[in-house]
Amino acid sequence: MKRVIFNQKGGVGKTSITCNLAAQFAKMGRKVLAIDLDPQANTSQYLLGDSYNNVEGTVADFFSELLSFKIFKGSLAAAIHKTAIPGLFVIPSSKDLAELQQKLENRYKIMKLAQALESLVSEEHFDDVFIDTPPSLNFFSMSALIAADSILIPFDCDAFSVKAIHQVMNIVDEVREDHNPHLKVEGIVINQFQSQAKLPQESINSLMQSGLSVLTPYLTHSVAMKESHEKSMPLVFMRSNHKLSQQYQELAGNLLGSRQKKKAGKRNQSLLKGPAEAGL
Numbered sequence: 001m002k003r004v005i006f007n008q009k010g011g012v013g014k015t016s017i018t019c020n021l022a023a024q025f026a027k028m029g030r031k032v033l034a035i036d037l038d039p040q041a042n043t044s045q046y047l048l049g050d051s052y053n054n055v056e057g058t059v060a061d062f063f064s065e066l067l068s069f070k071i072f073k074g075s076l077a078a079a080i081h082k083t084a085i086p087g088l089f090v091i092p093s094s095k096d097l098a099e100l101q102q103k104l105e106n107r108y109k110i111m112k113l114a115q116a117l118e119s120l121v122s123e124e125h126f127d128d129v130f131i132d133t134p135p136s137l138n139f140f141s142m143s144a145l146i147a148a149d150s151i152l153i154p155f156d157c158d159a160f161s162v163k164a165i166h167q168v169m170n171i172v173d174e175v176r177e178d179h180n181p182h183l184k185v186e187g188i189v190i191n192q193f194q195s196q197a198k199l200p201q202e203s204i205n206s207l208m209q210s211g212l213s214v215l216t217p218y219l220t221h222s223v224a225m226k227e228s229h230e231k232s233m234p235l236v237f238m239r240s241n242h243k244l245s246q247q248y249q250e251l252a253g254n255l256l257g258s259r260q261k262k263k264a265g266k267r268n269q270s271l272l273k274g275p276a277e278a279g280l
Helices: 015-028 042-054 059-065 096-107 112-126 139-147 161-178 198-209 222-231 242-270
Strands: 003-004 034-037 088-091 128-132 150-155 184-190
Touching: 003 015, 003 139, 015 034, 015 042, 015 088, 015 150, 015 222, 015 242, 042 088, 059 096, 059 112, 088 128, 096 139, 112 139, 128 242, 139 161, 150 161, 150 198, 161 184, 161 198, 161 222, 184 198
Parallel strands: 003 128, 003 150, 034 088, 034 128, 150 184
Antiparallel strands: none
8 A cells, every 4th residue: 555645735744654664464474665856865865864974875866867868767666665663664765856856747757656656556565654754735745645555644733734635635636537537535634633622623523514524533743753753763762651552553453444344345345246247
């Protein structure tokens, strides 16, 4: 499953959600790849720590080679790096992405990430891919939406966030129509939730009344998350017994369980069909 974490609104916790879900999936025994498409490279630094400063091979190298005249283009595999977490790998970002954006748009390279990622997942046998995006709709976030199977939308319960969610839904509809008809909204991830405050629950109720899928559990606010950023270690590993870590563990289990239930449902439907209907 290739998931993109996207919201045009900044400060909603994209990096924390991307890295901690990816780490938790790896902790559950899956082979996981995190891809950082944000030039700020927060995900890269969170997962690689000081070693990020010396990495050779980033996602910018892949995009840069798309603009070259080489007969054989480079692959994403050359930019994969191990993290300190068993089973978790990362393709780091670079500030060079900002300089490449306009050139890539002019050369119509919007589908290339999807094509390369499809091959990479097959060749390297990744179970899950998590893609962190810039907090804006640009070439890189659009490339991620085209490449993904599903989207997770972070929501920080801010007064302006409900409007931002509806803007994201409009973008998803456009991507489905023009590029990726199979893109699914897996759900909205509630972040920095404060149970004692009235506004967050009202905002969540508003989303539900609009028919949007709100995932549980809600992720609460904690200073421990900032500490995990400073130590370059996802909270689910740094303090696995912390309340917020346990919420991530439950959320990851729900996401994985939901997918497995859907697969089982499809298999059962095939068994109930006759040979002709099942394509036999």
